[in-house]
Amino acid sequence: MKELIRYELLKITSKKSVRYTMVILFVILSVLMYRDVQGLSDEQLEGWEGKVDSEVVSQAKKEEQQLLFKLQDRVASKQDEVMLDTYRQIYETYEFKKTRESKLTSLNEQISQHNREGEENFTIRNLMLERSLLSKVSANTIYFDEPAEHMVDYMSTYGFALLGVMILMGLSTIFTQEYETGVHRLLLSSKDGRQKVAHAKLISSLIYVLGLLFSSISFALLFYYLFLGHEGWNASLQSIPGFWDSPYPLELSIYFWVKLLYHSVASVVFSLVVIMISSLCRSSVVSFSLSGSIFLFPLIATKFALLQTDNKFFTSVFEVLTFSPSQIMRVDPLFIEYAAINIGGFPLLYPIFAFFILLLSASVPIFIINKRSKYPSSI
Template identity: 30%
Template sequence: MIRHELYKILSRKSLWLVMGGCLALFIFFDPRSSGSNETLADPVYESLYADWGGAVTPDKVDAAREAMRASDAGDQSLLMEEGNVQYVVAVAGNSAAELVERKEALVQSLEREPTGTYAHRESKKELDMLNALENPYGFYLVNGWNSVFALIEPFFSVLLLAIMILLGVTPVYAEEYTKRTAGLILATKHGRRKIITAKLIAALMYTSIIFFLFHGTNLVLQFFIAGSFSGGDAPMQSLPSYLYAFSFDHLLAPYDWTIWQYFLVTMAVQLVACLCFTILVVFLSMLLKQTLFTFFLAGGLLAFPFLLRQFGMDEGFFAYLNSFSYLEFIRVERLFQAYEAYNLFGYPVLYPIMLVIIFTFISGFLIYGSFLYFRHHQVHR
């Protein structure tokens, strides 16, 4: 029964045409496959790694700043690549100093806040996480991994995944009503339970297939572009590559993970987010009974927080609405860029964990609501 429902989804030729177009978009028109990656593969950086690579040290920071000052004054001529690396080392030194300052501030907070209060628990949790980091800053060659992560966070990848989920899942129930077979199915012995279960599992399997196809293609593509996935044991704070985007999104990340560990975590969380969104789409398909209405309503619910942000509605209640939305959940990488915790019964719960808890509860409620709806659904002859 599950196999039959999955076949019904996967046998739509239009779905695979769209899938092929989506894959072609980021394979043939991805800016990461052009000049920037040629620079990333420059062997000059590999030679510079021998002197500057690894965790930052005071001696490296002093040497980098001195060379940068000499270059600015015209006393010394540097290659662009060497100047980039020295800039990375200088920034890493600043980040290391800021980490020490933050830990000192948290120690003071612990001394100031009474034991057992939420403020004390939150400060202790953050301090414990930062103490586990040791020295996560430095210069690492993470070209391949940087390109892999470039697909995960941008809105473009979220849009592609959402479109494929909507196209594949919205007809799950609506198609039965359109063909007028819903009444026949519900009149069967197992129509109100086993078929509902089969449709849900098939939809979740379809989403998983699409998810791994997207990211599997990206892994293969970036391996051929970068040539390797070296640097996987570097701290996640070295992502993305400072050398090219000059982006420092992960400097404040409090998680003691290597890059490959971070990749597995982000993949797991984004997959859970996509599955939760799939459950919502299945539920709406059951209620609305029309593919087009389901497509636009589910898509609207996903995009609504983004639209609010575009109109400057990102404060107070709307800030929580934006933070705890399917869109932010699927964009996953932003969840791990800084320490952020919420009060749950007096205990600090990290933002990513809170999202998983909330959407697991919502998804469970939607699944229960589906069975409850069909239990009392009347079969019309």
């Protein structure tokens, strides 16, 4: 069995299309990531790191006005843009504190109203859970969090694209190539042979995906460490633009590991879906196209749904697609704001519900692949 697994893994990794694509992607990512970190340095927050209060905000506004006055006579340099971004971070951090306090006040008022009415249902439990989470959030300090922020963001952007493309390139033809070369006729002559090969393909695919994950994350960690350092891991999740409405009291160091877990499990589940489609198709082109559509459709559909927020149908579509493997691979949509599912009158947070969905989703392709290996004509 070990030799068979090694052989199947070699078939995946030895394909020129896989090797060339991976090299090209890493080169492209290096260029894009280098562009992103240009001008970023811990010097931009020198003298500003720490607690943000009204005095700090006043000083930032004063310096910003002085800089804007100078920019009337010249074009803003990269350093000027960095400083303006620093002032923006200070204002947003201070505003977040006030917004959080206002949100907590609103939640307390709603809970008190329901208590007076003697209600004990999903609504009040949901409000109480949100209040409990939000009350633990503390984001009134500012740090140079660019290294940690870029690393966390990497999994939702560049790392997500890298994994998706490489899974499609490596696994979408894992079964179809046997049909196209006629090798499947030899496998059909032995039931044990079919099953062993199917199991070997699953295990070798898992090794391939885990290897991609390790390579991708290691590459990003090393890159950002060399160009930005290792600061920012103690900053709160709410320090990242786009997470200001998140109620989760997580530091970036904790969120990184949580995100890596979801990112990894969702990548494995998506790879199982790709393998299942390959086992059901006779054409590599069809298999690749279907798998690619499953990967891209949730992304495109959710982008469109976000533009139609007043339409209940599109809102429902957005909520459903949040739990697709490709969306969970990005992780951020689960944590960007408070959302919970009603389970028997009790709220179940989106991240927890999504993890259960992943585990259930993994069982379907495994069942179909196994059944296909036993009874090729049954599906």
